[in-house]
Amino acid sequence: MAHVRTEELGRFLRSRRNRVRPCDVGLAKGTRRRVPGLRREEVAVLANIGTSWYTWLEQGREVHPSESVLESIAEALLLDREERAHLFSLGGYPDRVANPGDSAVGEQMRTLLDELLPLPAMVTDPRNTVLAFNPVQRYLASDLEEFAAGERNCAIQTFENPEWEKAFRSDEGHKSQLVAKLRAAYAESIDDPEWSPLLARLRRHPEFCRVWDSGAVGRSAGRVKKIENPYVGTLALTMTTMIAQENQRLTLSVYQPVDTLTRSRLETLHGWINDGSIERRRAEVLAGSAEAPVHLRIV
Numbered sequence: 001m002a003h004v005r006t007e008e009l010g011r012f013l014r015s016r017r018n019r020v021r022p023c024d025v026g027l028a029k030g031t032r033r034r035v036p037g038l039r040r041e042e043v044a045v046l047a048n049i050g051t052s053w054y055t056w057l058e059q060g061r062e063v064h065p066s067e068s069v070l071e072s073i074a075e076a077l078l079l080d081r082e083e084r085a086h087l088f089s090l091g092g093y094p095d096r097v098a099n100p101g102d103s104a105v106g107e108q109m110r111t112l113l114d115e116l117l118p119l120p121a122m123v124t125d126p127r128n129t130v131l132a133f134n135p136v137q138r139y140l141a142s143d144l145e146e147f148a149a150g151e152r153n154c155a156i157q158t159f160e161n162p163e164w165e166k167a168f169r170s171d172e173g174h175k176s177q178l179v180a181k182l183r184a185a186y187a188e189s190i191d192d193p194e195w196s197p198l199l200a201r202l203r204r205h206p207e208f209c210r211v212w213d214s215g216a217v218g219r220s221a222g223r224v225k226k227i228e229n230p231y232v233g234t235l236a237l238t239m240t241t242m243i244a245q246e247n248q249r250l251t252l253s254v255y256q257p258v259d260t261l262t263r264s265r266l267e268t269l270h271g272w273i274n275d276g277s278i279e280r281r282r283a284e285v286l287a288g289s290a291e292a293p294v295h296l297r298i299v
Contacts, residue, residue, distance in 0.1 A: 140235075
C-alpha cells in the first residue's frame, strides 16, 4: 500500500501548491503564468530542493523525503498546523503528527470536563502533566489546586507526594503501570526538550529507576484501580483515555466506577464540593482531627 500513500502525498502537494499565490511568498505574478498558484520550480527554489526531485514527489514516486525536506516544503507552501501534520503522516513520519503544536486546553474541552461530573476527569499532555481537571478529579487524591502548574504531574506526585502514596497504596500496579505508560509516551515524543528535566527529577527515586530501566512499556486498558480517597474511602475505578483529535498532544482521561458503591461515593464527594463543605473536610484530613474515617459515615 506504499504507492497509495505516495500518490496521496503527490495529490496533497499539488492542491497546496495551487492554493498559494506568488504574492503570498514574495514573488511577482508575471504575465504568462498558466497555473493558479506556484510553479513546481518555484516551490523547489523556496524549499531549497531540486526541481526534478520535487516533481517526483508530486508524481507519487518512491523518493522517501527526509523530515527536514518535508519541513522546508511545509514552509514554502505556507501549511498550517493540521496541514503539516497531514504532510508528515503521508511522508512516513507519524510521530510528528502527535506533536504539531502546543498543549493549550480549549474552552470546549474544559466544558466537557464539567459535563462528565460526578466522574473524575482530566486532560494531560504526553508527559502526564495535568493541564485541566474537573472538581472531583481535583480532590481525588489530594487538592490539585495546591500545586503550581508544573508540579501537577502524575509521576511527580506519585513518587513525591505522601498523600498520593496513601491514596494509591491499595493499587499494587499503579507505579509500574504509570512508568510503563510514561515510557511509551517518551518514545513517541522523544525530541521534546521538556522530557529531560522531568526524567532527571524522577531518577532521584530508586523505584522509578528500577521500573524505567526494566524497559517495561505499555498502556493497560480496563485495569481496575483502587484509590483510597481521603474523604469518601475506597473507590474502584477503571480509566478510559481518549486522544483529542483537535490537538493530539492532549489526552482526556475519565475515571468510571465499577460498582454502585463507588458511584455513590463519587456523588457524595461531588455534593460536598458543590456545597463548599469539602474545604472543612480537607482541613480535617490535613490536621488529622477527624473523629472517624470519613468513609465509615457514608451510607
